[in-house]
Amino acid sequence: AAPAPGEQVLDIGCGAGAGSLALAALVGAKGGVLGVDVSEPLVARARELGEDRPNARFQVADASRALLPVAQFDLLFSRFGVMFFDDPAQAFAHMRRALKPNGRLAFVCWRGAGENDWVRLPLKAIVPIVGLPAAPPPEAPGPFSFGDRARVERILGEAGFVDVALTPVDHRIVFGEGETREAAIADAVDLAFQVGPLTRALADQAKAVVEEAKIAVREAFAAKAQDRSVVIDGAGWIVTARNGDA
Structure with missing residues (x-):
């Protein structure tokens, strides 16, 4: 993801905010992170954990439908949070509109x-x-719905992304x-x-x-x-x- 100081980041499916807060530390006071998740208890926990991190905000929302600012973010980020959309191509197209021109996407998902x-x-x-x-x-929709490389490439291409790359990671x-x-x-x-x-x-x-x-x-x-x-x-x-x- 390579977040840089001063950048604006959207964390999709942020959960209890661990990733969002790590991103907020990297983008610094001049940057900002918006974490969105459909779970009210997890977002409430994220707000508790982020009380001393003013450049991190959290919102209860479905990122595929949420009212997001247009061309606001440098980076769309997600850690295991994008495999559950009913219509993933539409969801990514919607989220892409929140990216600045030439902004970037980086996420991790399960393989098979x-x-x-x-x-x-x-x-x-x-x-x-x-x-x-x-x-x-x-x-x-499910944890392994992005296991097929060709499907991920197709979804992101239909959503308007370019330079799509998938790197396998074993951990x-x-x-x-x-x-x-x-x-x-x-x-x-x-x-x-x-x-x-x-x-x-x-x-x-x-x-x-x-x-x-x-x-x-x-x-x-x-x-x-x-x-x-x-x-x-x-x-x-x-x-x-x-x-x-x-």
Whole structure:
């Protein structure tokens, strides 16, 4: 993203504001960051954390529809926040209008589900118990909807961006932590049932089946456990582009 002092940044899907506040520190007092997110509790937390950062503002809004100032921002930034739009080409076209001429876009998103352990490991573990869950339509909104490079290039091109580039990034992820190895594994299992597809895959199963699945998922994460953490493999794209309105 390379934010520079004095720049204006729009943080899309800012969550609790960690990225926005890091950007605000980099653009300095003469710059500014607007973080937008659809979650009121997360934006409230971001405002709390940013009380001493006057150049960071936060707004509860859907960036694909929000009333944004025209040609205001030097940079559109997002960390795992752009894969959930119903009409992504329209959403990016809308957000691009908030960019200055020749402004830039930089975001990170997941690659395919099969390349990311936080989904791959638990789903593989439950297949012998409940079978393979049905996959969502490939272009349905969701964490892996931008896994296909060609689709991302097409969406951004239709939205009016140029110089689109996707760089694969592979990174180790701490998925569970605890005071002991066993506590870290338990933390990873709890998290997998909160943020992954497991709850949906097991929604109609009997309690005994769910408990059996939890044991299998625990064994899968135990294979990745260290002394106080469970460390898994993550795979994403870093996507950059430029506003076509030069």
